[in-house]
Amino acid sequence: MEKETILIVDDEREIRNLIEIYLKNEGYQVLQAEDGQQAIDLLEHTDVDLIILDIMMPTLDGLTFTLQVREQKDMPIIMLSAKSQDLDKIHGLSTGADDYMTKPFNPLELIARVKSQLRRYVRINRAPVQPRQENEIELDDLLINTATHEVRVGGRDVRLTPTEFDILELLARNRGMVFSAEHIYEKVWKEPFYRSDNTVMVHIRKIREKIEENSRKPKYIKTVWGVGYKIET
Amino acid sequence: MEKETILIVDDEREIRNLIEIYLKNEGYQVLQAEDGQQAIDLLEHTDVDLIILDIMMPTLDGLTFTLQVREQKDMPIIMLSAKSQDLDKIHGLSTGADDYMTKPFNPLELIARVKSQLRRYVRINRAPVQPRQENEIELDDLLINTATHEVRVGGRDVRLTPTEFDILELLARNRGMVFSAEHIYEKVWKEPFYRSDNTVMVHIRKIREKIEENSRKPKYIKTVWGVGYKIET
DNA sequence: CGATCTCTTCAGTTTTTCTTAAGAAATTCC
DNA sequence: GGAATTTCTTAAGAAAAACTGAAGAGATCG
Numbered sequence: 001m002e003k004e005t006i007l008i009v010d011d012e013r014e015i016r017n018l019i020e021i022y023l024k025n026e027g028y029q030v031l032q033a034e035d036g037q038q039a040i041d042l043l044e045h046t047d048v049d050l051i052i053l054d055i056m057m058p059t060l061d062g063l064t065f066t067l068q069v070r071e072q073k074d075m076p077i078i079m080l081s082a083k084s085q086d087l088d089k090i091h092g093l094s095t096g097a098d099d100y101m102t103k104p105f106n107p108l109e110l111i112a113r114v115k116s117q118l119r120r121y122v123r124i125n126r127a128p129v130q131p132r133q134e135n136e137i138e139l140d141d142l143l144i145n146t147a148t149h150e151v152r153v154g155g156r157d158v159r160l161t162p163t164e165f166d167i168l169e170l171l172a173r174n175r176g177m178v179f180s181a182e183h184i185y186e187k188v189w190k191e192p193f194y195r196s197d198n199t200v201m202v203h204i205r206k207i208r209e210k211i212e213e214n215s216r217k218p219k220y221i222k223t224v225w226g227v228g229y230k231i232e233t
Numbered sequence: 234m235e236k237e238t239i240l241i242v243d244d245e246r247e248i249r250n251l252i253e254i255y256l257k258n259e260g261y262q263v264l265q266a267e268d269g270q271q272a273i274d275l276l277e278h279t280d281v282d283l284i285i286l287d288i289m290m291p292t293l294d295g296l297t298f299t300l301q302v303r304e305q306k307d308m309p310i311i312m313l314s315a316k317s318q319d320l321d322k323i324h325g326l327s328t329g330a331d332d333y334m335t336k337p338f339n340p341l342e343l344i345a346r347v348k349s350q351l352r353r354y355v356r357i358n359r360a361p362v363q364p365r366q367e368n369e370i371e372l373d374d375l376l377i378n379t380a381t382h383e384v385r386v387g388g389r390d391v392r393l394t395p396t397e398f399d400i401l402e403l404l405a406r407n408r409g410m411v412f413s414a415e416h417i418y419e420k421v422w423k424e425p426f427y428r429s430d431n432t433v434m435v436h437i438r439k440i441r442e443k444i445e446e447n448s449r450k451p452k453y454i455k456t457v458w459g460v461g462y463k464i465e466t
Numbered sequence: 467c468g469a470t471c472t473c474t475t476c477a478g479t480t481t482t483t484c485t486t487a488a489g490a491a492a493t494t495c496c
Numbered sequence: 497g498g499a500a501t502t503t504c505t506t507a508a509g510a511a512a513a514a515c516t517g518a519a520g521a522g523a524t525c526g
Contacts, residue, residue, distance in 0.1 A: 094337035095248045112427030148409045149457050162459030
């Protein structure tokens with residue numbers, strides 16, 4: 001998946017570069033502009049998903065700039081400003097923005113805010129009708145609720161650990177599909193499987209202990225010999 | 234159909250103009266006032282359907298203003314305020330208001346709220362039963378009153394701090410849902426969570442100390458290992 | 467300005483979960 | 497049937513997550 005593009009507008013090259021390093025590290029595409037005019041020009045023929053803007057620009061002030069930008073598009077704008085200035089004034093100037101930070105700032109905090117804004121933006125714009133993932137899975141006497149992290153077997157509450165829950169969810173969401181231990185490991189742990197251990201197997205056993213009547217003759221999680229595990233449809 | 238009239242009260246001309254541009258763009262009639270007194274005067278001989286009000290006005294503060302307005306009419310009021318101020322204070326001040334936003338804000342979001350309030354206003358006026366948000370939450374021996382910020386456990390009054398109250402309210406309003414510490418932080422503090430500390434956990438502990446009989450075996454706020462906290466349904 | 471209340475941070479403790487490893491059991495193949 | 501392969505079981509040590517208590521920073525109120 002292609003990552004979002006972020007435009008940094010600040011008259012100080014060093015600050016632009018500093019921010020760029022952190023953003024690139026997170027995988028974002030980064031563009032720079034020295035002042036408001038340059039930024040406006042850039043926006044004309046480039047797709048940008050978020051703008052980081054220094055409020056104190058020489059040519060075009062923040063408010064006017066956001067006005068011009070918002071006439072065209074609706075990406076989030078995060079403003080930067082020097083702490084020494086009157087906060088109230090900054091608040092006024094930053095009207096039209098979605099968030100702001102005062103300098104000096106922690107780059108990691110800026111990254112967090114960028115992410116937070118993009119989350120919001122993407123949610124609102126790209127998915128107007130929430131095709132939300134189903135959060136209740138039912139099969140036979142087994143009920144899995146991903147919102148409350150609850151699992152019930154025939155009315156009885158069962159407490160699964162996070163890893164156990166994730167494995168069960170994976171299998172239950174993809175009923176019929178067979179997952180090898182390796183495949184499960186990479187899906188649940190989100191890191192490459194490199195050595196053969198039986199960690200996954202031990203977890204499978206724990207789950208069976210908790211949800212199966214007879215863990216020798218499992219009703220839900222079946223073993224597919226030589227291949228892996230599955231839950232039947 | 235003639236569109237509604239909206240009054241903007243803010244001491245900064247630029248902000249008034251910015252908001253006006255967006256509102257006009259949506260077809261609303263727009264009026265401006267520099268301060269509370271001017272607004273009151275204007276209201277005497279003009280029909281206004283909704284007010285957008287900056288909480289920090291020079292002459293007449295927000296609360297006094299809303300009180301005066303509400304003596305006469307019942308149009309929705311949306312308050313604006315700076316982020317740096319204590320959110321709780323804003324809460325208090327905006328008691329008479331229907332909604333509020335903190336600066337900086339995205340004008341498009343403001344428009345969305347204006348529309349939403351007007352929809353409600355029209356609906357309520359046609360059907361005078363207020364579908365207002367529930368402000369008393371009860372579960373077992375725990376009684377939470379969001380209007381008065383009071384909490385009682387089995388008849389006994391319990392004093393929670395603002396942060397503690399907000400966390401409890403969040404969990405109690407969404408019973409069954411599991412909230413991670415990160416999620417709680419972003420919801421309650423209204424800013425992105427970026428560093429891992431156990432601030433939320435300490436607050437949870439404080440709440441438990443106050444409302445739980447035995448804070449080792451919590452009856453209300455349960456820990457969901459590896460995920461977060463929840464209050465059961 | 468000082469007293470008080472609230473929030474955050476930190477380090478140490480406890481609890482729960484995960485991983486490892488080794489032997490047992492089951493299944494397949496010859 | 498017997499060897500080889502794969503899966504299952506068990507338990508203990510390692511790791512991770514949550515809890516606790518205390519102290520200092522910060523905000524609030526008179």
